[in-house]
Amino acid sequence: MQSLQIIFFSLLVSVSVSAPINTALAEMKEPLSAQQSDPRVLRWMEGFPPPADKLITQPDSVYFSFPKLRWSVCHLREFLPTEEISRGLKAPLPLTYAPAHEFAELRIAIDGLTFLPIGSSEEMTWEQSLFANYTDGLLILHKGKVVYERYFGCLNEDGKHAAMSMTKSVTGLLAEILVVEGALDENALVSEIIPEIGGSAFANATVREVMDMTTGVAYSEDYADPDADIWKYSKAASPLPKPDGYIGPNGYWEYLQEVEPEGNHGDAFHYKTINSDMLGWIISRVSGKAVTDLASERLWIPMGAEQSAYQTVDGNGVPFAGGGLSAGLRDLGRLGAMMLNGGKVGSEQVFPEQTVRNIRYGGHRDKFAGFPTLPGASYRSQWWVLHNDHGAFAARGVHGQTIYVDPTAEMVLVRFASHPQAKNGYIDPTSLPAFQAVAEYLMSLAD
Amino acid sequence: MQSLQIIFFSLLVSVSVSAPINTALAEMKEPLSAQQSDPRVLRWMEGFPPPADKLITQPDSVYFSFPKLRWSVCHLREFLPTEEISRGLKAPLPLTYAPAHEFAELRIAIDGLTFLPIGSSEEMTWEQSLFANYTDGLLILHKGKVVYERYFGCLNEDGKHAAMSMTKSVTGLLAEILVVEGALDENALVSEIIPEIGGSAFANATVREVMDMTTGVAYSEDYADPDADIWKYSKAASPLPKPDGYIGPNGYWEYLQEVEPEGNHGDAFHYKTINSDMLGWIISRVSGKAVTDLASERLWIPMGAEQSAYQTVDGNGVPFAGGGLSAGLRDLGRLGAMMLNGGKVGSEQVFPEQTVRNIRYGGHRDKFAGFPTLPGASYRSQWWVLHNDHGAFAARGVHGQTIYVDPTAEMVLVRFASHPQAKNGYIDPTSLPAFQAVAEYLMSLAD
Numbered sequence: 001m002q003s004l005q006i007i008f009f010s011l012l013v014s015v016s017v018s019a020p021i022n023t024a025l026a027e028m029k030e031p032l033s034a035q036q037s038d039p040r041v042l043r044w045m046e047g048f049p050p051p052a053d054k055l056i057t058q059p060d061s062v063y064f065s066f067p068k069l070r071w072s073v074c075h076l077r078e079f080l081p082t083e084e085i086s087r088g089l090k091a092p093l094p095l096t097y098a099p100a101h102e103f104a105e106l107r108i109a110i111d112g113l114t115f116l117p118i119g120s121s122e123e124m125t126w127e128q129s130l131f132a133n134y135t136d137g138l139l140i141l142h143k144g145k146v147v148y149e150r151y152f153g154c155l156n157e158d159g160k161h162a163a164m165s166m167t168k169s170v171t172g173l174l175a176e177i178l179v180v181e182g183a184l185d186e187n188a189l190v191s192e193i194i195p196e197i198g199g200s201a202f203a204n205a206t207v208r209e210v211m212d213m214t215t216g217v218a219y220s221e222d223y224a225d226p227d228a229d230i231w232k233y234s235k236a237a238s239p240l241p242k243p244d245g246y247i248g249p250n251g252y253w254e255y256l257q258e259v260e261p262e263g264n265h266g267d268a269f270h271y272k273t274i275n276s277d278m279l280g281w282i283i284s285r286v287s288g289k290a291v292t293d294l295a296s297e298r299l300w301i302p303m304g305a306e307q308s309a310y311q312t313v314d315g316n317g318v319p320f321a322g323g324g325l326s327a328g329l330r331d332l333g334r335l336g337a338m339m340l341n342g343g344k345v346g347s348e349q350v351f352p353e354q355t356v357r358n359i360r361y362g363g364h365r366d367k368f369a370g371f372p373t374l375p376g377a378s379y380r381s382q383w384w385v386l387h388n389d390h391g392a393f394a395a396r397g398v399h400g401q402t403i404y405v406d407p408t409a410e411m412v413l414v415r416f417a418s419h420p421q422a423k424n425g426y427i428d429p430t431s432l433p434a435f436q437a438v439a440e441y442l443m444s445l446a447d
Numbered sequence: 448m449q450s451l452q453i454i455f456f457s458l459l460v461s462v463s464v465s466a467p468i469n470t471a472l473a474e475m476k477e478p479l480s481a482q483q484s485d486p487r488v489l490r491w492m493e494g495f496p497p498p499a500d501k502l503i504t505q506p507d508s509v510y511f512s513f514p515k516l517r518w519s520v521c522h523l524r525e526f527l528p529t530e531e532i533s534r535g536l537k538a539p540l541p542l543t544y545a546p547a548h549e550f551a552e553l554r555i556a557i558d559g560l561t562f563l564p565i566g567s568s569e570e571m572t573w574e575q576s577l578f579a580n581y582t583d584g585l586l587i588l589h590k591g592k593v594v595y596e597r598y599f600g601c602l603n604e605d606g607k608h609a610a611m612s613m614t615k616s617v618t619g620l621l622a623e624i625l626v627v628e629g630a631l632d633e634n635a636l637v638s639e640i641i642p643e644i645g646g647s648a649f650a651n652a653t654v655r656e657v658m659d660m661t662t663g664v665a666y667s668e669d670y671a672d673p674d675a676d677i678w679k680y681s682k683a684a685s686p687l688p689k690p691d692g693y694i695g696p697n698g699y700w701e702y703l704q705e706v707e708p709e710g711n712h713g714d715a716f717h718y719k720t721i722n723s724d725m726l727g728w729i730i731s732r733v734s735g736k737a738v739t740d741l742a743s744e745r746l747w748i749p750m751g752a753e754q755s756a757y758q759t760v761d762g763n764g765v766p767f768a769g770g771g772l773s774a775g776l777r778d779l780g781r782l783g784a785m786m787l788n789g790g791k792v793g794s795e796q797v798f799p800e801q802t803v804r805n806i807r808y809g810g811h812r813d814k815f816a817g818f819p820t821l822p823g824a825s826y827r828s829q830w831w832v833l834h835n836d837h838g839a840f841a842a843r844g845v846h847g848q849t850i851y852v853d854p855t856a857e858m859v860l861v862r863f864a865s866h867p868q869a870k871n872g873y874i875d876p877t878s879l880p881a882f883q884a885v886a887e888y889l890m891s892l893a894d
Contacts, residue, residue, distance in 0.1 A: 045764060075764075077529055077531070080528060082529070240505065313525055
């Protein structure tokens, strides 16, 4: 029974980090490098059967520990029950690629770009950053064309990778679509939509506070504390039958009914995964559809995805709206391109342009704190808004996952990674300045 | 720990039945009819969350019990870890449909066909048989065109359904391809290919005996017997960590290393699922690929499948080669069409024609017994060969699954079903004569 529960340790790890940035890199205890820990080098799960020391099995304290997680991020469905996010049955809408010679030149040029990591005095090349960040896949679209695409480690073009907390941004996008379309009232109280939320601290929060994570709800993700709420959430969320004598909540939604207050709703941004699952419940209730079906109908099918995606589920079949998504790299490129293009795929308006405007506008910057690598940023509808010169905004997930949209550079960058550190605070220093450098380079190109 | 194991009760149920046919229908204790047990009528899993009495959860003794199984056959991945059988990334190869007016007329004509069920004196219409058989999906191709396609219960065109023991036929087809291509020696002993099979009864069986299930291996699937081997196999195969104190085999392959002899290899056909998993191991060893990857590369991608399929796995990530497949109805239609067309998709030879010839030739009819609804039949490379006037052969799985290929009528018929009875001996009486009737009808049509 302990077996599948512990996955949620990692899946739910917050991206917050309070360690000073300039010590972040130094703190790392020299784990295996990206090249050393490449699952093809370590030969995980090779052979029929693999040798005992190359086998990756339950529980997740094993399969999701570094370096094994470098294999497992591409294979979560082999450990957990899942629901499909269907791409539908039609032909995929092909991505447009830069002409072959141009693509090859761009690869060389981008790999050679240099930037200064945050808190460092030593320059790094873009290509070095790929390894520093334990990149599994990196795709860049510029002005609607793929200009860069590389795969590493466990990933390839027809593989799928854990999106981790980028799942939240899909949930938030779906919610924002429903808000703009008038199907969901952002000013409604949670209790008006879900009366059985009962005495939960969520009851008198507004939908908007849930969307923007400004609720005042008690939920600790301190992994060192055996009484932390994360453990109770993990047990509730396990897809397995509860052990004999278990008296806690069963599933995400029962847990949400028991959340205690902590502070006041609306006062401040607190990055807490339970908001995303609360939001998943809200949009399922108002739409009459599981978040997987909503994501299929509103996003994966109309964007012409080339792969169906999937989402892990709890023991009642409820998808993990806060972290359960796995998807193909190019398909998250398609998602990012829709965000860049105001909800359009080609000439088709897939969802209202206002949806993207609302997200890009951002949340309350004065209520945002605790993310040293994201100064001046905000969180809106489960997206990170950088409020930088380029108006960049992003989906982000632990271990280095990101969809980074730079409207000024007309660039969408998607990265899957399996960094030994969960927290993006450790990964941003070699990432955000690199993204800025490639954006500036792409802007410098003649049309 | 008990939770996920019991799925294997149902998945492994033999299609054998020794009850006299003419009492088979009478024996049924009047379960809910197909219409009454339609999961949309019973409203399983509707609502966010569903009412407690509409929730379908672990363990499989719950979720795979009738009538809940009528929902669960379309949702196995939501209960179990799985591996993808990728369709690749290209556009699907569309099936050709009869022109709309013709399709509509054929539907009426076929639904009205009558036949005499085995052991009955009362005629039944084709359409009545769909409900008698708890059909979830039925597709008929004639001369390369879809002439009939209907969905019921939990299934629709973009859904996937448990294939049950039709999985064996995919495993067997892959093995036969490797035999014909020279990559697998059908006369080799298992121990020559897999030395670590050790003292298992499989060690001195030939590959062909494993393929045709003429091994002499002890394996009982008597569900009434608490000491039956099926329980030990289920425990070994469970994808969950073994319970404390568990000392049995871990996974399909460890189990296979401990199989005891029973009778002599080659003497007789015995329908035992462990042969299929032994075969899965053999083809993975010689090809260096998991059966899921083999099925993807050799079948799903080249046949232009419109959906990726999936296969359940054990705790070591080994796909269940004897029963773990779920797939789309039309994609099994594509598979059946390749079998009818001697391994061709359009003008492309996907696998050698000799593969199909070997399967259609059949196994040892004199060694085949115990299947009263299949008199004179045989089993070859995990396919059922009827040796009837039409040269029909079939993949078959419990609860009514079939791919039925009639070369004389140039007909491929695929049925997914969720009959309350597992054994096809109960379902054949209202199925096989119906298939024959529709074949004869299609043959009577002018070109």
